[in-house]
Amino acid sequence: MTAQLIDGKLIAQQVRAGVAEAVARRVLEGFAKPTLATVLVGDRVDSATYVNAKQKACAELGMGSVSYHLPAEISQEELEKLIKSLNRSKKVHGILVQLPLPSHLNEERVLQLISIEKDVDGFSPINIGRLAQKGREPLFVPCTPFGSIYLLEQAGVKIEGANAVVLGRSNIVGMPAALLLIGKNATVTVCHSRTKDLPGVVRQADILIAAIGKTEMVRGDWIKPGAAVIDVGINSKPDASKKSGYRLVGDVNFDEAKEVAGFITPVPGGVGPMTIAMLMKNTLRAAELQQK
Numbered sequence: 412m413t414a415q416l417i418d419g420k421l422i423a424q425q426v427r428a429g430v431a432e433a434v435a436r437r438v439l440e441g442f443a444k445p446t447l448a449t450v451l452v453g454d455r456v457d458s459a460t461y462v463n464a465k466q467k468a469c470a471e472l473g474m475g476s477v478s479y480h481l482p483a484e485i486s487q488e489e490l491e492k493l494i495k496s497l498n499r500s501k502k503v504h505g506i507l508v509q510l511p512l513p514s515h516l517n518e519e520r521v522l523q524l525i526s527i528e529k530d531v532d533g534f535s536p537i538n539i540g541r542l543a544q545k546g547r548e549p550l551f552v553p554c555t556p557f558g559s560i561y562l563l564e565q566a567g568v569k570i571e572g573a574n575a576v577v578l579g580r581s582n583i584v585g586m587p588a589a590l591l592l593i594g595k596n597a598t599v600t601v602c603h604s605r606t607k608d609l610p611g612v613v614r615q616a617d618i619l620i621a622a623i624g625k626t627e628m629v630r631g632d633w634i635k636p637g638a639a640v641i642d643v644g645i646n647s648k649p650d651a652s653k654k655s656g657y658r659l660v661g662d663v664n665f666d667e668a669k670e671v672a673g674f675i676t677p678v679p680g681g682v683g684p685m686t687i688a689m690l691m692k693n694t695l696r697a698a699e700l701q702q703k
């Protein structure tokens with residue numbers, strides 16, 4: 412192995428420790444606990460797992476959380492009513508609507524409704540718009556891209572002037588990651604299913620963010636020697652040696668890529684833990700902003 416491993420679990424723990432300390436200080440000063448409201452619609456097992464992990468993190472860091480689990484058939488009107496009441500609530504500082512929503516619901520309208528001061532996921536059009544504009548700052552940066560860039564910075568990877576390739580253009584990861592990298596003066600290429608000669612484009616990358624959701628799609632010979640590889644993918648791969656019958660792997664073939672890259676994040680234990688750490692950071696920030 413030539414690549415240096417970027418330990419997301421450790422770095423996430425450090426971020427969480429910093430948040431826990433700031434939360435304890437606020438509570439001592441007499442402020443209410445920063446509190447996150449999570450909204451889960453329907454019964455997707457993966458979404459329920461993510462929401463539970465977010466709630467557990469709140470408890471571990473001394474923060475508050477309130478959980479709303481709504482039936483899959485809920486109407487747009489009912490969901491919007493809940494968001495409006497959470498916007499008004501003095502007890503809630505951050506609002507997180509777990510995505511994806513069931514297909515009959517209008518996700519854009521729901522995200523647009525979340526008060527910008529409580530938009531700890533950073534998905535409201537105002538936050539994303541600010542991220543996309545020069546000289547403007549979003550109130551909150553989407554958690555997974557925020558965590559990905561934080562890992563690069565902690566590893567000492569130079570972003571300014573680097574050729575960065577973002578694989579995937581999702582609203583949750585790819586597009587905000589690309590905007591963040593542009594803001595940090597990288598030269599950014601965003602690739603997707605219709606990109607021609609994907610391996611050739613990826614080979615130009617000093618920094619690769621892989622967020623395409625395809626099991627081990629990026630091969631070792633796609634990687635530029637010495638590149639920093641951030642693997643956002645979480646895919647399950649059949650593995651008879653595991654009790655569950657599967658194991659988690661990323662969008663990058665780790666065994667091949669680690670022989671070529673300069674830096675690489677593992678799956679699990681790379682970007683995954685950072686998403687929740689950054690959500691906790693954003694929720695603390697929301698409480699601080701609302702105090703002002």
Ligand code: GUN
Pocket residue numbers: 507508509510511532554555583686
């Ligand atoms: N679904 C997958 N990732 C995320 C995330 O970061 N936030 C929300 N709200 N939903 C998601």
